[in-house]
Amino acid sequence: MPKIVDAEARRQEVVQAVFRIIASDGLERASLREVADEAGLAVGSVRHYFASSDDLLVFSFGAVIDRIAGRLESAMTAVEAERQGSSAQQAAVLNLLGQFLPLDEELAVDACVWMAFRHAARIKPVLAAEAERSHRAVAAVVGRLIMLLSPQEAEAQQTLVAEAERLLATMDGLCMHALLQPEWMTAEMCSDVLTAHLRSLAGAPASS
Amino acid sequence: MPKIVDAEARRQEVVQAVFRIIASDGLERASLREVADEAGLAVGSVRHYFASSDDLLVFSFGAVIDRIAGRLESAMTAVEAERQGSSAQQAAVLNLLGQFLPLDEELAVDACVWMAFRHAARIKPVLAAEAERSHRAVAAVVGRLIMLLSPQEAEAQQTLVAEAERLLATMDGLCMHALLQPEWMTAEMCSDVLTAHLRSLAGAPASS
DNA sequence: GGTGTTGAAGCACGTTCGTGCTAAAAAATA
DNA sequence: TATTTTTTAGCACGAACGTGCTTCAACACC
Structure with a gap:
């Protein structure tokens, strides 16, 4: 079917990006755009794996x-x-x-x-x-x-x-x-x- | 000269508004607009006593x-x-x-x-x-x-x-x-x- | 009573945010 | 090769943010 991608691994990569942002810039800077940048993805991609910011x-x-x-x-x-x-x-x-x-x-x-x-x-x-x-x-x-x-x-x-x-x-x-x-x-x-x-x-x- | 107002007391009132907002909604919600609302003032008034948000x-x-x-x-x-x-x-x-x-x-x-x-x-x-x-x-x-x-x-x-x-x-x-x-x-x-x-x-x- | 300084209010601009939505790209299946 | 479905990318909108700047009202002083 689609481009094979380990969804769980991708989610963990995004989570790691969240961790790095919180540790260096605080939780309030962990926006979708910042997280996507840190993870090397687009906002839409992050939102594909997580329905919302919450x-x-x-x-x-x-x-x-x-x-x-x-x-x-x-x-x-x-x-x-x-x-x-x-x-x-x-x-x-x-x-x-x-x-x-x-x-x-x-x-x-x-x-x-x-x-x-x-x-x-x-x-x-x-x-x-x-x-x-x-x-x-x-x-x-x-x-x-x-x-x-x-x-x-x-x-x-x-x-x-x-x-x-x-x-x-x-x-x-x-x-x-x-x-x-x-x-x-x-x-x-x-x-x-x-x-x-x-x-x-x-x-x-x-x-x- | 101007309308006499105890500037120090006003500043303390604004600070009290900041405290209430932080206690109930967290520090990230303590924006100029929220603080001004809570203190019953306009944004410009708060900025008259405090040069900036910082x-x-x-x-x-x-x-x-x-x-x-x-x-x-x-x-x-x-x-x-x-x-x-x-x-x-x-x-x-x-x-x-x-x-x-x-x-x-x-x-x-x-x-x-x-x-x-x-x-x-x-x-x-x-x-x-x-x-x-x-x-x-x-x-x-x-x-x-x-x-x-x-x-x-x-x-x-x-x-x-x-x-x-x-x-x-x-x-x-x-x-x-x-x-x-x-x-x-x-x-x-x-x-x-x-x-x-x-x-x-x-x-x-x-x-x- | 006029006058000028100061408190109070608000507008405008650029930035960032979350989110709904659309469109292209890529790869497994028919 | 053509199709189908997942993945990726991006646009658009409304809201909220800080801040520079202007405007208005009020009051002490000459």
């Missing part, structure tokens, strides 16, 4: 969520595979939490895009569902991590939830600072903050 | 920084006025940290506007200087708080800095979650997370 943005949001959630999941299974309390497990935990931070180019792009979409979802209702999914996916991983790391002594369920939310907030804040104030929040500072937080988790059992 | 945004950013920094400063002096370790000081600390969070309508508007400008500053160079000032002002207060709350035992300077950055990141993450996922991050959850963090500061001296 469609493109929602799909892109979903794509970055899948990427991040996938990284977190695999890093979490690596943590669970290590012996409890071993230094190898400690390293795996640091690796897991590092997936939140813009420590290399790819992670930085994803972090930019993720932050931009989550903040945009406060205003644009079309993004709300994906924002919910994003929060659930990340909270699930962090919850498992907290259950693993918390002292075995009897812990109130509420305390565990609060500790999970605390770690989640710290990671998001750390990511935010690393993106917005990279001169202050360096990779070393991130590492220091992370180790301090993990020590506070292990050393100060939050017995309610 | 001028208006930079001034508004500065205004929200001053408001937040002012609240933090007064709350910090209240903390320093209480007896060290007293429960009154504990309450004053909770009050100080609560100034970061959208716990009432006014705080919520400021938090929205503050977040929006800080993220926009990553892209728009005109906002960069104010973003720097914002970071310095808040970091200074949090630094003083950490020095006050840390156990008196000999602490490495680096550890204190890391603890300050950790508290700052946690507060920003908490604020972000309270704004973006208010159903999950309720006021009670904020309180639980804050008390857990303060306990980890006092109970687990981060001796390097």
